[in-house]
Amino acid sequence: MYQDTSIAMLDELLASSVKAYHQYKTYSLKQRADFMRTIAKEIEALGEELIETAMAETNLPAARLMNERGRTIFQLNSYAEAAEKGNWLEASIDTALPERTPPKPDLRKMLMPLGTVVVFGASNFPFAYSTAGGDTACAFAAGCPVVVKAHPAHAKTSTLVAKAIHEAAKKCNMPDGIFHHVYGAGFETGEYLAKHPAVKAIGFTGSLSGGKALFDWANQRKSPIPVFAEMGSANPVFLLPEKLITETEALAKQYAGSITLGMGQFCTNPGLLIAIDGEGLDRFVQHLRKEIKSIVPSKMLHAGISKNYSEKLAKALAQKGVQLLTQTEYAIGEGEGLISIATTTARTFLSNPVLHQEVFGPYSLIVQCQNEAEMLEIAKSLEGQLTATLMASPKDIRKHQELLDYVQEICGRFILNNVPTGVEVSLPMHHGGPFPASTDSRFTSVGADGIKRFARPIAFQNWDDEFLPNELKNANPLGIWRTVNNELTRNPIS
Amino acid sequence: MYQDTSIAMLDELLASSVKAYHQYKTYSLKQRADFMRTIAKEIEALGEELIETAMAETNLPAARLMNERGRTIFQLNSYAEAAEKGNWLEASIDTALPERTPPKPDLRKMLMPLGTVVVFGASNFPFAYSTAGGDTACAFAAGCPVVVKAHPAHAKTSTLVAKAIHEAAKKCNMPDGIFHHVYGAGFETGEYLAKHPAVKAIGFTGSLSGGKALFDWANQRKSPIPVFAEMGSANPVFLLPEKLITETEALAKQYAGSITLGMGQFCTNPGLLIAIDGEGLDRFVQHLRKEIKSIVPSKMLHAGISKNYSEKLAKALAQKGVQLLTQTEYAIGEGEGLISIATTTARTFLSNPVLHQEVFGPYSLIVQCQNEAEMLEIAKSLEGQLTATLMASPKDIRKHQELLDYVQEICGRFILNNVPTGVEVSLPMHHGGPFPASTDSRFTSVGADGIKRFARPIAFQNWDDEFLPNELKNANPLGIWRTVNNELTRNPIS
Numbered sequence: 001m002y003q004d005t006s007i008a009m010l011d012e013l014l015a016s017s018v019k020a021y022h023q024y025k026t027y028s029l030k031q032r033a034d035f036m037r038t039i040a041k042e043i044e045a046l047g048e049e050l051i052e053t054a055m056a057e058t059n060l061p062a063a064r065l066m067n068e069r070g071r072t073i074f075q076l077n078s079y080a081e082a083a084e085k086g087n088w089l090e091a092s093i094d095t096a097l098p099e100r101t102p103p104k105p106d107l108r109k110m111l112m113p114l115g116t117v118v119v120f121g122a123s124n125f126p127f128a129y130s131t132a133g134g135d136t137a138c139a140f141a142a143g144c145p146v147v148v149k150a151h152p153a154h155a156k157t158s159t160l161v162a163k164a165i166h167e168a169a170k171k172c173n174m175p176d177g178i179f180h181h182v183y184g185a186g187f188e189t190g191e192y193l194a195k196h197p198a199v200k201a202i203g204f205t206g207s208l209s210g211g212k213a214l215f216d217w218a219n220q221r222k223s224p225i226p227v228f229a230e231m232g233s234a235n236p237v238f239l240l241p242e243k244l245i246t247e248t249e250a251l252a253k254q255y256a257g258s259i260t261l262g263m264g265q266f267c268t269n270p271g272l273l274i275a276i277d278g279e280g281l282d283r284f285v286q287h288l289r290k291e292i293k294s295i296v297p298s299k300m301l302h303a304g305i306s307k308n309y310s311e312k313l314a315k316a317l318a319q320k321g322v323q324l325l326t327q328t329e330y331a332i333g334e335g336e337g338l339i340s341i342a343t344t345t346a347r348t349f350l351s352n353p354v355l356h357q358e359v360f361g362p363y364s365l366i367v368q369c370q371n372e373a374e375m376l377e378i379a380k381s382l383e384g385q386l387t388a389t390l391m392a393s394p395k396d397i398r399k400h401q402e403l404l405d406y407v408q409e410i411c412g413r414f415i416l417n418n419v420p421t422g423v424e425v426s427l428p429m430h431h432g433g434p435f436p437a438s439t440d441s442r443f444t445s446v447g448a449d450g451i452k453r454f455a456r457p458i459a460f461q462n463w464d465d466e467f468l469p470n471e472l473k474n475a476n477p478l479g480i481w482r483t484v485n486n487e488l489t490r491n492p493i494s
Numbered sequence: 495m496y497q498d499t500s501i502a503m504l505d506e507l508l509a510s511s512v513k514a515y516h517q518y519k520t521y522s523l524k525q526r527a528d529f530m531r532t533i534a535k536e537i538e539a540l541g542e543e544l545i546e547t548a549m550a551e552t553n554l555p556a557a558r559l560m561n562e563r564g565r566t567i568f569q570l571n572s573y574a575e576a577a578e579k580g581n582w583l584e585a586s587i588d589t590a591l592p593e594r595t596p597p598k599p600d601l602r603k604m605l606m607p608l609g610t611v612v613v614f615g616a617s618n619f620p621f622a623y624s625t626a627g628g629d630t631a632c633a634f635a636a637g638c639p640v641v642v643k644a645h646p647a648h649a650k651t652s653t654l655v656a657k658a659i660h661e662a663a664k665k666c667n668m669p670d671g672i673f674h675h676v677y678g679a680g681f682e683t684g685e686y687l688a689k690h691p692a693v694k695a696i697g698f699t700g701s702l703s704g705g706k707a708l709f710d711w712a713n714q715r716k717s718p719i720p721v722f723a724e725m726g727s728a729n730p731v732f733l734l735p736e737k738l739i740t741e742t743e744a745l746a747k748q749y750a751g752s753i754t755l756g757m758g759q760f761c762t763n764p765g766l767l768i769a770i771d772g773e774g775l776d777r778f779v780q781h782l783r784k785e786i787k788s789i790v791p792s793k794m795l796h797a798g799i800s801k802n803y804s805e806k807l808a809k810a811l812a813q814k815g816v817q818l819l820t821q822t823e824y825a826i827g828e829g830e831g832l833i834s835i836a837t838t839t840a841r842t843f844l845s846n847p848v849l850h851q852e853v854f855g856p857y858s859l860i861v862q863c864q865n866e867a868e869m870l871e872i873a874k875s876l877e878g879q880l881t882a883t884l885m886a887s888p889k890d891i892r893k894h895q896e897l898l899d900y901v902q903e904i905c906g907r908f909i910l911n912n913v914p915t916g917v918e919v920s921l922p923m924h925h926g927g928p929f930p931a932s933t934d935s936r937f938t939s940v941g942a943d944g945i946k947r948f949a950r951p952i953a954f955q956n957w958d959d960e961f962l963p964n965e966l967k968n969a970n971p972l973g974i975w976r977t978v979n980n981e982l983t984r985n986p987i988s
Contacts, residue, residue: 428603430953459924
C-alpha cells in the first residue's frame with residue numbers, strides 16, 4: 001500500500017533531521033513539553049477515524065484501542081511534565097574553590113540530547129508503542145528529532161498519527177525535520193537507518209530477532225550508537241505452595257484472565273507458570289482448565305502474528321515431554337488464536353531450551369517441579385525477563401529467600417501477588433530487563449526515566465554564568481532540582 | 495615475572511565471585527562504604543613500599559605518585575560517601591491507588607548491582623585508574639564483586655594494592671571472592687574474561703584498540719554485557735582571535751605546561767590546538783616555541799609507551815603538509831619522550847584522518863585556519879572527545895555560537911579558558927564522551943555517577959513493606975532521597 005521510502009529520500013530526510021536537531025536542542029524544556037502536549041491534542045482530534053483505521057488494520061477491538069489511545073495521550077502529557085520538571089537532567093554543580101591547591105574549578109553537568117533517534121514501533125501497540133508512542137515521546141522530551149519507520153502491519157494508522165505529529169510541529173513552530181515518517185516493508189530500510197551516520201540512537205519494541213539485528217548493526221558501525229530494544233519475554237510466574245493451596249480457585253481465574261488478555265499479545269504475558277507438585281497444583285490445574293475452556297478466542301493482530309503463533313505453539317507442543325493440558329472449547333475462526341495451556345516437568349523444561357522461549361500469543365506452559373530445589377534450579381536457568389512474578393503468602397516468602405534472590409537476578413520488574421500484564425506508566429515503572437528481555441538492562445522504555453536513553457551528560461568547566469544553559473545558571477531560573485556541592489536543592493547559588 | 499592465571503583458575507575464581515555477589519548484594523550501603531574506606535586505609539598503610547614499587551615499574555616520580563595515591567584514597571572515600579548517601583540509587587515510589595479503574599499498584603524502583611565486574615586498569619595511572627581505582631571503587635559501591643586483571647606494565651604495584659584490598663575484605667568480613675586479582679600478559683586472558691558468562695560488566699581505561707576489542711567481544715556474547723571503555727582522545731583546544739591576541743604569552747605558557755604535564759601521558763592531554771591565522775597566532779607560536787624548548791624531558795611510563803610514542807610521533811610528522819615547529823632543546827635519554835610541536839593547515843588536517851588521531855605523549859599539533867569557516871569545519875569533522883576547550887573572550891563567545899554548538903556535540907567535558915589536564919573527582923565531572931572517546935557516551939568513569947555503570951533498575955510491584963529493601967520501605971530508614979509520587983523527598987511514607 002505504501003511504497004518503501006527510497007534511499008535518496010532517506011538521506012534527504014536524515015539531513016533535515018540533523019539540521020532540526022541543532023535548532024531543537026536549543027529549545028527550552030517548556031517548548032519541548034508544549035510540543036508533546038500539542039501532539040496529544042492532535043491525536044485526540046483525529047477522533048473516530050484513528051480508531052476505525054486501527055481496527056481495520058490490527059483486529060483490535062474499539063474499546064482496547066480507545067484505551068490505548070488514552071495511554072498514548074497520557075504518556076505524551078506525563079513525559080512532557082517530567083521533561084519540564086527537569087529531574088531527569090541530573091543537573092549537578094560544584095562551585096569553584098580558587099583557594100584550594102590546586103584550585104578547584106567550577107564544574108556543572110547536565111544531560112544533553114544525543115541527536116536523531118530512529119523509532120521502530122511495536123505491532124501489538126499501534127498507538128502507545130508506535131509512531132507517537134513511548135520512544136518518540138522520550139526522544140522529543142530529551143531534545144532529539146525523531147524518524148519513525150512505520151510498522152508495515154499498521155502503516156495507515158501510523159500515517160494518520162504522523163500527520164498529527166506534523167500538525168503539532170507546525171502549530172508549535174518546531175524546526176522543519178523535527179519528525180519524519182518513513183516506510184519499509186523489508187529489513188533493508190531498518191538496516192540502512194541503523195547504519196546511517198546521522199542516526200544517533202535507536203528505540204525498538206518487537207521480536208528478539210529484530211532487536212538483536214539492530215543492536216548488531218549499531219555496534220558494528222564506525223561509531224557505535226545506543227540501541228534500546230525491548231524484545232519481550234516469557235514472564236515466569238512462581239506459584240508457591242501455601243499461596244497455591246489457600247487461593248487455588250482465585251489464582252486460576254486471575255491467571256486465565258492474564259494469559260488470554262488481548263489474546264496473549266502483550267510482552268508481559270505470563271508464558272510460564274512454575275509450581276511444585278501436590279494437591280494445590282492439581283486443583284489449580286483443574287480450575288485453570290475450566291476457566292480456559294470457556295474463554296472465547298478472538299482475532300490476533302494480523303495474519304503474520306497469527307501464523308507465527310500457530311507455528312510456535314505447534315513447535316512447543318511437539319517437544320518431547322510436553323502435554324497439552326487444555327484449549328478453548330470454541331471453534332477457531334480464521335486468524336484467531338488457539339488458547340492453549342500445556343504442562344511439562346521441571347526436568348524436561350531444564351533440558352530443552354525451546355521451552356524457555358516466548359510463544360507470543362494466548363499460551364502458557366505449566367512447569368511441574370518435584371520439590372523446591374527444582375524450582376530454584378529453574379529460576380537459575382532462566383534468561384533475562386521483563387517481569388517475574390511470585391504468588392506467595394508471607395510464610396512462603398520467608399521460606400524461599402534463595403528463590404527470591406535468583407528471581408530478582410533475571411527480571412526488570414518483580415511482582416508479588418499480582419499479574420504481570422498491565423504496565424503502569426509512571427516513574428517507578430521499569431520496563432526492560434537483562435538480555436534478551438532488552439539490549440541494555442540499565443534503561444527502561446516505559447516511564448519518564450526512558451528519556452535518559454536518548455541523552456548523555458556534558459560537563460561545563462569554568463564557564464561564566466552568562467554563557468551556561470539556563471538549567472545550570474546560578475539563579476536556577478527554571479527552579480529545577482540540582483545537586484549543588486553534593487546537596488540536592490532547588491535553591492539558587494548565591 | 496608473574497605467570498598468567500590459568501583458565502582453570504579463572505573459572506574457579508569467577509565461580510567464587512558469583513557466590514560472593516549473592517552475599518555482597520545483600521550488604522547494606524554502610525557496609526559497602528566501610529569496606530571502601532578500609533581499602534583506602536590499607537593502601538595508605540602500604541606506605542613507602544607502594545611508592546617505591548610504582549616508581550621502579552613506571553618511571554613516575556615520587557611526588558606524582560604520592561599525589562595519585564591521594565587521589566585514589568579520595569576516590570574510595572568520596573564514592574563510599576556517595577554510595578551511602580544513596581542518591582545514585584534513583585529510588586522512586588508510586589503508592590497504590592486501589593480505588594482507580596483499573597487499580598493502580600504500588601510500584602517502587604531502585605538500582606541493583608549487575609554482578610561481577612572485570613576491571614582493566616590504565617598504564618598511566620597505576621593507582622587511580624588501576625587495581626583499586628575508579629572502576630573498582632564504583633563497582634564495590636554498586637554492590638558488585640570485582641576481578642582485576644593486573645596491568646602487565648605495573649603488575650608488582652597491582653599485586654601490592656590487591657593485597658591491601660584483600661586485607662580490607664578480611665577486616666570487613668566481606669564474602670570470600672569479593673575481589674580477585676589475575677594476571678595475563680597477552681590479550682587472551684582479557685578475551686576469556688570478557689566472554690565468560692559469570693562476568694556481567696567491564697570497566698576499561700586504555701587504548702582504542704583494547705577498548706574496542708572488549709566492546710566487540712562483550713556484544714558478541716550470547717548475552718551481551720555493558721562495557722565502559724575510556725579510550726582517550728586528542729582533546730582539541732580552540733583558540734579564538736580576541737583571546738589569543740590579548741593573552742598571547744600567558745596562553746603559550748599555560749599550554750606549554752599542559753601539553754608536557756606528566757610527559758603528555760594523560761588521556762586529557764591537549765593534542766590539537768586550532769586557531770585562525772594572524773598576528774595573534776604568529777606571536778602565540780613564537781612564545782610556545784620558546785616555552786617548549788626549555789622544558790626538560792623525562793622518562794615515559796615504560797619502554798612500550800616510549801616506543802609507541804616515537805613511532806606515532808614519527809608517523810604524524812611524516813604526513814604531507816605537517817611541519818615540525820619546535821622540540822625540546824635538551825638531549826633525549828633512553829625512554830624519554832621527545833617533546834614536540836608541529837603545525838599544519840586546516841585543509842591538510844581536514845583531508846588526513848591520521849592527523850585526527852591521538853599521539854599519546856608530549857606532542858601537540860597546531861592547526862592553522864584561514865578563517866572562521868575553516869575552524870567550524872574542523873569542529874564538525876572531529877570524532878568524539880573526552881574534552882574540548884575554548885580559549886575565548888566574552889566577545890569571542892558571542893561571535894562564535896555555531897562553533898560552540900558543534901564543539902559541544904563532540905565532547906564529554908567542555909572547558910572555557912582553562913586546560914583539559916587535571917580531572918576533578920566530583921559528582922559534576924563527566925569523564926567520557928562520544929565514541930571513540932568512550933564506548934557509551936551516557937556514562938562516566940570519574941565521579942560518583944560512575945557507579946551507575948554497574949547497576950540496573952529493578953521495580954517491585956505490590957510488595958509488602960516488610961519484604962522490600964530498606965531503601966524502599968515506607969519508613970525510609972536510611973533517610974535517602976526518593977521520588978515519592980513524583981516529588982523528591984526524604985520523608986517517610988505515612
